Amino acid sequence: xxxxxxxxxxxxxxxxxxxxxxxxxxxxxxxxxxxxxxxxxxxxxxxxxxxxxxxxxxxxxxxxxxxxxxxxxxxxxxxxxxxxxxxxxxxxxxxxxxxxxxxxxxxxxxxxxxxxxxxxxxxxxxxxxxxxxxxxxxxxxxxxxxxxxxxxxxxxxxxxxxxxxxxxxxxxxxxxxxxxxxxxxxxxxxxxxxxxxxxxxxxxxxxxxxxxxxxxxxxxxxxxxxxxxxxxxxxxxxxxxxxxxxxxxxxxxxxxxxxxxxxxxxxxxxxxxxxxxxxxxxxxxxxxxxxxxxxxxxxxxxxxxxxxxxxxxxxxxxxxxxxxxxxxxxxxxxxxxxxxxxxxxxx
Numbered sequence: 103x104x105x106x107x108x109x110x111x112x113x114x115x116x117x118x119x120x121x122x123x124x125x126x127x128x129x130x131x132x133x134x135x136x137x138x139x140x141x142x143x144x145x146x147x148x149x150x151x152x153x154x155x156x157x158x159x160x161x162x163x164x165x166x167x168x169x170x171x172x173x174x175x176x177x178x179x180x181x182x183x184x185x186x187x188x189x190x191x192x193x194x195x196x197x198x199x200x201x202x203x204x205x206x207x208x209x210x211x212x213x214x215x216x217x218x219x220x221x222x223x224x225x226x227x228x229x230x231x232x233x234x235x236x237x238x239x240x241x242x243x244x245x246x247x248x249x250x251x252x253x254x255x256x257x258x259x260x261x262x263x264x265x266x267x268x269x270x271x272x273x274x275x276x277x278x279x280x281x282x283x284x285x286x287x288x289x290x291x292x293x294x295x296x297x298x299x300x301x302x303x304x305x306x307x308x309x310x311x312x313x314x315x316x317x318x319x320x321x322x323x324x325x326x327x328x329x330x331x332x333x334x335x336x337x338x339x340x341x342x343x344x345x346x347x348x349x350x351x352x353x354x355x356x357x358x359x360x361x362x363x364x365x366x367x368x369x370x371x372x373x374x375x376x377x378x379x380x381x382x383x384x385x386x387x388x389x390x391x392x393x394x395x396x397x398x399x400x401x402x403x404x405x406x407x408x409x410x411x412x413x414x415x416x417x418x419x420x421x422x423x424x425x426x427x428x429x430x431x432x433x434x435x436x437x438x439x440x441x442x443x444x445x446x447x448x449x
Contacts, residue, residue, distance in 0.1 A: 107432070114428045121424050122196070125417060126189050135411045136205045140175045179205060192417065201418030206410055211418035214403060221399030224293060224310075225391065228318045233325040238372070240326070241333025246360070248338060256330075264327035269390040272320035276394070280316060288316050291396030317395045329372070336368040373437065 129135075176182045183191075195202055201211035209217075240260075244253045263271075280288045289295065293313050298306060340346065341364055349359045389401035400419070407415035 107436070110432050110435075114425075117428060118196075118421070118424055119193070122193065122417065122421060123189070125420055126185075126192065129411075129413055129416070130185055132411065135181075136179050136413070137172070137175050137181055139411065140179075141172060196421050201421065202414035204407075204415050205412050207412075207415075211415055214415060215400065215419070215422060218398060218400045218403045221293060221392065221397045222401065224314055225317060225321060225397070225399065228314065229321045229325065232318065232322045233329060237326050237329035238333055241330045242337055242360075242365070244330065244334040245337035245341065248334070260327040260330050263323040264325075266324060268320045268324050269394060271323055272317065272391055272394045275316045275320055289313050293397065317391050317397060320391055320394075333368070333372055336371055337364060340364045340368045370438075 173182065180188060180191075192202070201215075203210050204214060207214060240256060244256055247253050275288075276290065278284045280286060280290050289312065293310065294306075295309050295313070298309055301309060346359060346364060349363055350356075389405055391397070392399045392402040393405075403415065404419045406412075407419065
């Protein structure tokens with residue numbers, strides 16, 4: 103087993119290297135980098151604050167900016183070195199888990215990630231817990247009552263929620279419950295209110311849940327369908343197997359058959375997806391929700407860094423997310439061994 107884990111860990115190195123290489127190469131051909139943005143700002147100032155120099159043919163490049171100043175700007179951002187030297191330097195930093203410093207925030211990338219992480223954790227943790235706490239019992243109940251009115255009605259409801267994008271659901275919730283055309287029961291933005299530090303412990307907890315209710319609801323409502331249907335189908339598949347008929351023939355009651363035999367085997371495909379779902383809930387699908395509810399999280403940071411061409415943040419975020427994704431994949435595979443000892447990866 104440990105040899106398999108070691109092989110997987112070693113395979114992460116070329117995978118990370120390849121992803122970072124492709125992304126770095128792409129960034130070299132994207133126009134509007136930090137040097138061009140700074141030159142455009144200098145052009146606007148030297149032109150009397152009227153903005154960057156333009157003409158009928160479009161952007162006029164570095165016209166009006168002294169060449170020496172352009173070289174200073176390149177040196178400031180590290181673009182005075184050839185691309186291959188910058189890439190080797192970046193890989194060396196990443197190998198030491200040094201993600202560099204942002205061009206525009208005057209902070210290290212790690213500091214930015216740590217500052218934005220609480221928002222992503224708040225959204226992801228509650229989304230994950232609510233989805234699984236509702237979907238697992240609901241899926242089991244649907245399997246036991248397969249074909250009934252309850253099964254049909256709940257299938258329609260969860261598929262309806264799945265069909266509505268979380269961003270659209272967020273807009274609907276804001277309009278109805280956050281000061282739109284109806285009532286204003288919830289706040290429009292942020293995770294906490296002004297003066298949150300002065301509240302009591304109970305007041306802080308209530309204020310936090312008051313702010314997080316709508317964004318979490320927007321993300322959760324579309325997440326029930328997959329886990330619910332997967333749980334239902336997995337339970338139904340186990341119920342039809344021979345060992346269930348044997349257990350019933352021995353006189354075991356339905357509750358014992360369901361919870362001691364069917365449930366354990368049916369949860370194998372569900373539980374093996376826990377690591378990926380747990381981590382993925384933190385970092386995926388939250389950009390639009392963060393933007394809509396003015397939540398300053400990792401999704402919004404990644405988007406703004408791409409727009410502003412803040413390459414250290416772009417590449418640092420990518421390295422961070424890729425490393426988490428590869429580790430999660432390894433944990434998912436190892437969870438198969440923990441849940442089902444019959445699985446072997448290393449014979």
